[in-house]
Amino acid sequence: MRKLIESPLPRAVPHLCGALALPSRHRTAPLPWGQASVFNSGIESPAVAFVVNSTRVRDLSGFRRRCQRAAAARGWEPFFLETTLADRGLGLTRDAVRARARLVFSAGGDGTVRACAQALAGTGVPLAILPMGTANLAARALGVPSRLGAALATGFGGEERRIDLAVADGMxxxxxxxxxxxxxxxxxxxxxxxxxxxxxxxxxxxxxxxxxxxxxxxxxxxxxxxxxxxxxxxxxxxxxxxxxxxxxxxxxxxxxxxxxxxxxxxxxxxxxxxxxxxxxxxxxxxxxxxxxxxxxxxxxxxxxxxxxxxxxxxxxxxxxxxxxxxxxxLTVRVPSSSPVxxxxxxxxxxxxxxxxxxxxxxxxxxxxx
CATH class of the missing domain: 2.60.200.40 (Tumour Suppressor Smad4)
Structure with missing residues (x-):
């Protein structure tokens, strides 16, 4: 079996590791990309990226644990990218795609969804949504559940649909x-x-x-x-x-x-x-x-x-x-009963x-x- 170390993935790791580092008050365990076993074990679990607007998450450590458990139960290797004022998700999602993530979760509001969608458009990498914003208009339109557990289940096990993206003055x-x-x-x-x-x-x-x-x-x-x-x-x-x-x-x-x-x-x-x-x-x-x-x-x-x-x-x-x-x-993950x-x-x-x-x-x- 081909090891991850043989792919272009490790070349993206130094940049990702910097982007992935959470503030010390939020750290509970090393992030998956920092674990040597990910690259040296010879096990190729598909990578899933969580692009997280941490200002929308009350308990970031608990949120990460739930996401990690859901990913592990379905054979995915998760990593987490936290948005900033300088990068609301666009650059982080592009980094995740370059690092060969096969699924990206947007955890935040419509602004985070918009940034992730822009980066994923035309790539074929599906977008899943964990709605945590004020309006959550895209998630509502797609029928994505508001509860974290159900939204994770949709992202990992839902149907894939292709949807349109609009562009307003280039955005x-x-x-x-x-x-x-x-x-x-x-x-x-x-x-x-x-x-x-x-x-x-x-x-x-x-x-x-x-x-x-x-x-x-x-x-x-x-x-x-x-x-x-x-x-x-x-x-x-x-x-x-x-x-x-x-x-x-x-x-x-x-x-x-x-x-x-x-x-x-x-x-x-x-x-x-x-x-x-x-x-x-x-x-x-x-x-x-x-x-x-x-x-x-x-x-x-x-x-x-x-x-x-x-x-x-x-x-x-x-x-x-x-x-x-x-x-x-854009490819998205939706429940089988989605209104789309x-x-x-x-x-x-x-x-x-x-x-x-x-x-x-x-x-x-x-x-x-």
Missing amino acids: PFAAMAGIGLDAAVVDATPPACKAGLGWLAYAGTGAARLRGRPSWFTVRLDGGEPLTMRARSVVAGNAGLVPGGFTLLPEARLDDGVLDVAILAPADLLGWIRVAYRVTTGSRYDDRHLTRHRARLIEITADTELPREVDGEVITPGSSLTISLNQSS RRAPDPVRGERSRHDQDNSKDQAAHQVGG
Whole structure:
């Protein structure tokens, strides 16, 4: 049997060992890559990397032990990479791929998932998710369980699916990106509030900003005629959920080869109440307060610089945001009962079906929505 020492893997070890070192207060045992037996025993266990945002883990030592036990029970050799402000997971995941990891777990929130997904896109190395963030939008859309044990079981024993990745101004993302109010809320929500209140922290921050002034937006879909309107926010989703598990984009699927767009334009408190009703009930009904579209290329421009966000990570403010799609570019591990499924192609009538749903819903929502 070929030994690991004969592969290119050891050349990556010096760099990995530095990246893997945890703060002394968290160390409970040498990390697997530091154990000589990994390289000299002649046993080739497949390597699995855990890219961990330790700020999201209350008991890091206990977390590592549970992951190690789950990996060992299934014949995997685990190693752990802890994110930093300088590297939120992109470089660490690339290191893991170069070190021939055959599976990568993202342990953190949507930002950690986004960084890992960017590094793994096109490699064929599957991504598994241990959801530990505030919103966990990608994990929710994929049906990944929130409990650690069940999420580990999904990562090691679930099905593999290929999903799309979107790209916002060159920045790949899995779930959602936007410009305007949504990004302003993300930027203004204190981390301490998110840690203590979860998605309710976003709700509280958002409620305080509902009466802000709208901006003029121009949205062009797949190079078509521009849509011009006054709105508070334009959001493009590869997944359709917003924090709290509510559905802003009911047609969105991670593997359907198309992006969904929401234009939020309430002018007053009553308009926001109507939007909230539709989001909390999963309604497909559109009007001047909330309109939704589907496209593979979305070009958004505004009349002023606005906050922007990608998968819950605030990026540099700007007056434009261009979003495209890389179809079937990422392999993920999901439960066998995952909601990820193929939706009809908009070129083959999805728009007309959406319009029919709007017509059916309109009568039911004239009072409530």
